[in-house]
Amino acid sequence: MAELRGLAEQQGPSVTAPGATAASAEPSLPSQLADTTRRIAGDLGDQFNNLIAVIGNLFAGHPAGDNGRFDMTTFISATLNLGLVILATLVLFWVLRRLAGPLFTRLSHWSRHGAGKTPVLRLVLCVALAAAIDVLVVGLAYLGGNLMATFMVGETGELTTQASLFLNAFMVIELLKAGLRALFSSRYEGLRLLPIDSAEAGYWNRWLALLVGLLGYGVMVLEPLININISPTLAQGVNTLIMFGAFFYAVAVILKNRRRLYRAINDKAEQSTMAAGKVSLKLLARTWHLFALAYFVVVLLLTLLRPADALPFVLFATLKTLGIVVLGILLSTLLSQTIGRRITLSDDLRRKLPLLESRLNSYVPNALRFVRMLMVAAIILLVLNAWDALDLPAWYASESGGKLMGKVIGVAFILFVAAALWVTMASLIEHKLNADTGNGEPSARARTLLSLFRSALAVTLVTMTAMIVLAEIGINIGPLIAGAGVLGLAIGFGAQKLVQDIITGVFIQIENAMNTGDVVTVGGITGTAEKLSIRSVGIRDLNGTYHIIPFSSVDTVSNYMREFGYHVGEYGIAYRESIDEAIAQLHNAFDELAAGDEHKHDILEPLEVAGVIALADSSVNIRVRIKTVPGMQWAVGRAYNRLVKQHFDHAGIEIPFPHTTIYFGAGKEGEAPPANLRVMQQKFDADGRPHGQPESGNKVIAARPESGNKVIAARPESAVTEDAPNDRD
Incomplete structure (x- = not known):
């Protein structure tokens, strides 16, 4: 579109009526398109008429054409000599390609079956080496053709010009074919960049090579030879016919393979593991022929509008586009094979940080999708820049381009820092909670506090990251923060009980009042604390009933599991019994308990006898106390009561009972x-x-x-x- 507009503007200023404004003097875009189309049609008509006239002169016996000089004998001799140069160059090129065949075979085998390095890196390295060998073969054939043109045929100026035209065209065309072989290598599986099978690669390699040869030798050899020896008008007409022939040939091949390539791309889309890649491939399958047709239409129009420099521009733009797209495909494949594959940590690191591997394998695909989105955007911009549809350096230097790139880079950096911080902090918390890290089994308090801290950290990171990202992309977060404050105040007034629950729960955890697994009395309920959150505690009592007690109703926490416990026992004997003998039997019962295997590790200190604590109505009460590990005071007490009964019975000491x-x-x-x-x-x-x-x-x-x-x-x-x-x- 820019080329059409430029050509329309180059036709000169339009004549305006006196008094016309500047706005009316500037033709509209439809007018420019109409003028350009009319000019192209007129030029094509003139070329056709001139071509008919030149051909008529040739058949009428007046072959001088436009330049007035044409010698048939010299033309035939030069053509024969040029044919010898062409034959010698092509034979030398074929021999050199045959000699390089074993090198290509070895490179292909190492690319497919070699050890070490990532497969895509091996592929790129082998393709680069094969391309270097291809370029070397083309260069040697070019040098050989020059030598043969000099020593076999002669050194006439005409022959030198004609041989140079062919050899230059040979160099350019074979280099282009070498690039096609890197993309569609049909004979060597390991030297093919595109992920297609051999039959498909062979088909497209032959078709594109034929198209490149037709355009290259026709425009770079045939058209200049006709221009020099016969007629510039005839040469221009032949050039136009060649371009139209190549265009219709390309259109026919595209339409012929539309459905076949649609099915092939759809199969690749079904094999894709990423949703974005699958959608992109399905869209490409439906529209690839439109892009191909648009490309050849643009090439034809540029050739007609800019016959002098159209071919070099199209050639370099095409090469840039292919290079950008292939580089993007290789980078995407490299990311998939190096970063996108499942990350496997060492056994020692997996033992210390059991959740790190799964966390990384869940974050990396999302990061890969983001990187691929950036890559697709960069490829589109670079392709537009290659075809002069966008001046990428100028856009980046502009204020809008610089701001957009700064925001994209800033958002990516913020997300990366937030993800890295979360992975680091969560891994450290897991390291502390893991019993295999060398610090032993963490306490219940540590487990509870670290779990609460991890939840709070996640909420804080998500909130702060969202706020910073919104601010980075230009959204004013001041009203958002103010609204959040008002909403928080309203929630605070409406949920005072909930706020009290949370605040009390936080201080209970900080003061280490209780942890999961402790036997406690909370809110008048005694049992085991099974679940402890920041708002409530779940208690399982002796009957198996599960109680949920909010912290706002907790005034006192009685914990039976701190450092140690006591079994306090009071034993009554009849008034006629000896107190000293009863105390001796209590000691004997304790000694037997401490010597047994069941509870000897649960007793921390010797028996404490407080003595007679009461002279009751029918008994004399003696109190004793046994210090145990926390949580075992009840089991130790039950075992000690059993032994006391046995020892009192054996000694004949009466334990009073109601009469x-x-x-x-x-x-x-x-x-x-x-x-x-x-x-x-x-x-x-x-x-x-x-x-x-x-x-x-x-x-x-x-x-x-x-x-x-x-x-x-x-x-x-x-x-x-x-x-x-x-x-x-």
Whole structure:
């Protein structure tokens, strides 16, 4: 479009009527396009008429043409001599290519099966070496052709000019074909940059090589020879015919392969593991023929509009475009093979930081997508710059371009720093929480505090990164911060209980009041703290009931799991028993407990005997205390109670228990109701049970005579049981 506009402007200033404004003097873009199209059509018509006239002169026997000088004998001799130069150059080039074949085979094998380096790096290195060999072969063939032109044929000026035209065209065309072989190498799998199969590569290599040869030798050899020896008009017409022939040939090949290439690109899209790559390939599959047709249309128009310098411009722009696109593909492949593949850490690092590997493997693909987006944008800008559609250095030097690039780089740097900071801090927290790092199993308090700190760090990093990125791209975050403050104030008033929960929870954790796994009493509930968050604590009591207690309702935290615990036991003995003997038996029970395998590691200090703490109604109470590791005081107490009972029974020390006294009552005159007595002629034990009878046997029921309120238990020797009335004697 810029070329069309420039050519329209070069036609000279348009004539305007007197008094016309500057705005009306400037033709509109549709007018410029119409004038340019009309001029192209006129030039093509003139060329066609001149071409018909020159051909008519040739057939009429007047071959002098425009320049008035044409010698058929000299033309035939020069053509034969030039043919010898062409034949010798092509034969030498074929021989050199055959000699270089083993080198290409070895490079291809190392590229596909070699060890060391990333596969894409091996591919690039081998393709570069093969291209260097290709260039060397072309150069040697070019030098050989010059030598043959000098020593085989002669040194006439005409021959030197004609041979130079061919040799220069040979050099340019074969270098272009060497570049095509680097992209579409059909014979050597390991020297092909594009990821396509051999059949596909061979097809496109042949088609493009034929197109390059047709255009190159036609424009760089045939057209100048006709211009020198026959007629410039005929040469210009031939040049136009060559360009139109190449254009229609290219259009026919593109339309013929439209569906086939569509299916091939779609298959590549289905194999892509990234959503963005899959969408891009599917879009390319639908539109590739449009880009190809647009390219050849632009080439044809430039050739018609700028016949003098169109070919060099198109050639260099095409080479730049191919180089940029191929470089982008290689960089993307390199990123996929080096950074995009799964990261595997060492066993020692994985043991110390178990979540680092999975975290890196989740972050790296996202970073790779961002880098690929930047690469696609850079490729588009560089391609536009190669075709003079955009002056990239001037755009970057402008204020808008500099700001945009600065924002992109700034956002990328902020995101990178935030991700690196999160990975570093989270890894350090995991290092502290991991029992295999050398510091041993972390305490419950450390686990709780570090988990809360990690959550707070994540929220803080996300918030700060979002704010900084918004500020970097030019969004005013002042109102956003003010709105967030007002919203936070409203939430604070509306959720005072929640705020109190969180603040109390933070101080409970800082003061290490309790941790998960501790046995505590919180809010009147005693149990094990199973879950501890910044707002509440989950308690599992002895019955298995799970209680969730918010910290705002916690006034006191009783923790039974700090440093050590005590079993405090109070043991009552009968008044008739010896206190010293009872204390001795308590020590014996403790010694047996401390010597056993089950609880000897749970006892921290010897038995503490506080002594007699109370003279109760029916017992003398003795208090003891056993110091244990935290959490084991209950198990140690249960085991000690069992041993105390056994030792008291063995020593005959009575442990008092409640007794029931039956009172039969008395009348106004002092008489008592009759009582049934069972007299057994058998000895009784101290509890009133006959010897050899179980506890559920007969018991002694005592009668209360008038004199006193004492219980008199009679143990007659006879086994006679009788009922007797109440006797006052």
